Amino acid sequence: MTALSATVSDKEASEKLTRWAKxxxxxxxxxxxxxxxxxxxxxxxxxxxxxxxxxxxxxxxxxxxxxxxxxxxxxxxxxxxxxxxxxxxxxxxxxxxxxxxxxxxxxxxxxxxxxxxxxxxxxxxxxxxxxxxxxxxxxxxxxxxxxxxxxxxxxxxxxxxxxxxxxxxxxxxxxxxxxxxxxxxxxxxxxxxxxxxxxxxxxxxxxxxxxxxxxxxxxxxxxxxxxxxxxxxxxxxxxxxxxxxxxxxxxxxxxxxxxxxxxxxxxxxxxxxxxxxxxxxxxxQVDPELELPQLHGKLIKKKKDDTDVWLVNEYGHAQLIPSETCLAKLFRSTRKDVVTLPHAQSNIKEAEPISETATFAKSADRSDNGIYFVSNCQKRLVVDDESTRRRFRFNVNPDDVAIVDGAVFANIPTGRPIQYPDKELRRFRKRKNPADSS
Known part of the structure; x- marks a missing residue:
């Protein structure tokens, strides 16, 4: 069984994914x-x-x-x-x-x-x-x-x-x-x-x-x-x-x-x-109302000249963002959205690369104008509305957006918007990084 290998555009697969997460x-x-x-x-x-x-x-x-x-x-x-x-x-x-x-x-x-x-x-x-x-x-x-x-x-x-x-x-x-x-x-x-x-x-x-x-x-x-x-x-x-x-x-x-x-x-x-x-x-199915994990994190580079961008989640695990995945499209960010960690904090545990099991989606319900990022743990997070556009400065190609049946879409729990790098990490950009001067 490969429960996490389908995309949310497939109704049956998306329902299975939602259940499998909970x-x-x-x-x-x-x-x-x-x-x-x-x-x-x-x-x-x-x-x-x-x-x-x-x-x-x-x-x-x-x-x-x-x-x-x-x-x-x-x-x-x-x-x-x-x-x-x-x-x-x-x-x-x-x-x-x-x-x-x-x-x-x-x-x-x-x-x-x-x-x-x-x-x-x-x-x-x-x-x-x-x-x-x-x-x-x-x-x-x-x-x-x-x-x-x-x-x-x-x-x-x-x-x-x-x-x-x-x-x-x-x-x-x-x-x-x-x-x-x-x-x-x-x-x-x-x-x-x-x-x-x-x-x-x-x-x-x-x-x-x-x-x-x-x-x-x-x-x-x-x-x-x-x-x-x-x-x-x-x-x-x-x-x-x-x-x-x-x-x-x-x-x-x-x-x-x-x-x-x-x-x-x-x-x-x-x-x-x-x-x-x-x-x-x-x-x-134990409790259909159990909370699903949130997908959010901070964008980092491990070194100043590192071409790889990583997403660090709330548990301190860093996941490589492959350039060909839809998550990379989501984080098509400017340089100042990507934080270079100080050398002392660069030993972050590496997890498996993020896979192509997530997608952009919007509901077939025309009253919902939002575009969402649906992760492989089946959280849908707002990525395209007035507030997030100001914070992230990225565009979503309409061709990348899957139209999902309204009943299925309603069963995907809504999470909080993906986090912008917080104040602590933003302060790192203002510090002199010893690893960068070598």
Whole structure:
């Protein structure tokens, strides 16, 4: 799924973009034999970081690391790329498995989006069903932090990685795990996810009629497509969802498989170094009135003779403004709109270049004469009215403006106008910069 690759001139894509920016994004990912060896490969760690940053909750399977160092290292890499306040925490299960090859489940989650209320390590033998699971399911209870009445506040996520040779029996007994979770925490909204091995030769179509988790119509299976990196063509990884508040909150067109090989332009060999599975993903609408991030910032150059212009956002991350993007057209500014930072303050963290996912737009409603800049986080900011024209001194080419259906446009929240460089940065222009005199 490439949720942020469309432009707002496409009605369906713009609606998806708007939701994706606000919703709680979740993935389940079997990162094949994840441990120190995998984290020693710089490209693998870098790509895993990019994958994990797409989501607010990641249910990671197949952690095999006796040293206990690989997960903290990945967590550190992820957090080093986060904006201020967007930190990921991790909850780890015990090391599980009947053989000497133990595995763990790892839940990565953004602390500003959800809170962990409790965890449960399921014990099949202690629960009286016998030694069913190769790796007993691990369950986390989340709070969505929503305070709006009527919205879903709590939901549980059950992580499972079945033994492929006994997948049918293990999946059948996941209903008993669900029942224990509901009984213990007195909730009804539950997601069961992970590598079910529910496809190929392990679980055939005719087998599903004998599986309680499939037969019970209260459980909804959301994934039925190939989740493998190789040419296996099997839907091993699944989301199974139940609950009166949770089910309608799942955005139907958000459910899918994230093909990181295609997204990152990797060769087959490079993709297989990351995993033999793709992540599966979905988005949950928690509170439609949650605030979206603002897109605004200050224009800077890192050095006086630097030809590159950067946009520094409110979190101190600098994004290169490629000359061919529509954002560059927006900031077609005079020299005194661009600030050269003092040498001591030029060590700003560089983020990914701003992509061509933003556009100028105006509503099809003729009563709205404004032209807006719509960012890839779906904030529309006034860029062409009397006040902003005085402050920015740029012109918007009518050919660059997309006419957006009024109903769609109305659903894009309005943010505050993009900020002019503030007084503190403007004072930098009047100072003697030691780096400039060399």
């Amino acid at each position: 919703d709680l994004k979740m993935a389940a990912f079997n990162v094949q034999v994840f441990g120190r060896s995998k984290m020693r490969k710089p490209d693998v760690g870098r790509h895993l970081t990019k994958i994990f940053l797409r989501y607010d909750i990641i249910v990671m399977q197949e952690v095999r690391d006796r040293s206990g160092s690989a997960v903290p290292k990945l967590q550190q890499m992820i957090n080093s790329e986060c904006r201020l306040g967007e930190r990921y925490k991790v909850v780890l299960s015990p090391r599980l498995g009947r053989t000497c090859s133990k595995e763990q489940y790892a839940f990565f989650y953004r602390q500003d989006k959800v809170e962990v209320l409790d965890t449960l390590q399921y014990d099949d033998v202690g629960s009286g069903i016998g030694d069913v699971f190769q790796r007993d399911p691990f369950v986390v209870l989340f709070d969505t932090l929503s305070t709006k009445e009527g919205t879903m506040n709590k939901f549980a996520v059950v992580a499972i990685h079945t033994d492929p040779d006994d997948a049918k029996r293990e999946i059948h007994n996941l209903k008993k795990v669900h029942d224990e979770v509901v009984r213990q925490w007195e909730i009804e909204d539950v997601i069961i996810t992970g590598d079910f091995n529910a496809g190929g030769n392990y679980v055939r179509p005719k087998d599903f009629v004998e599986i309680d988790l499939f037969k019970d119509k209260d459980f909804h299976w959301l994934i039925d497509e190939d989740t493998t990196v190789k040419s296996t063509n099997a839907a091993y990884d699944r989301f199974v969802v139940t609950g009166q508040k949770l089910l309608p909150a799942i955005q139907p067109d958000s459910v899918g498989v994230f093909n990181f090989g295609e997204e990152f332009g990797l060769s087959q060999e490079e993709a297989e170094k990351i995993s033999d599975h793709y992540p599966i993903e979905l988005a949950i």
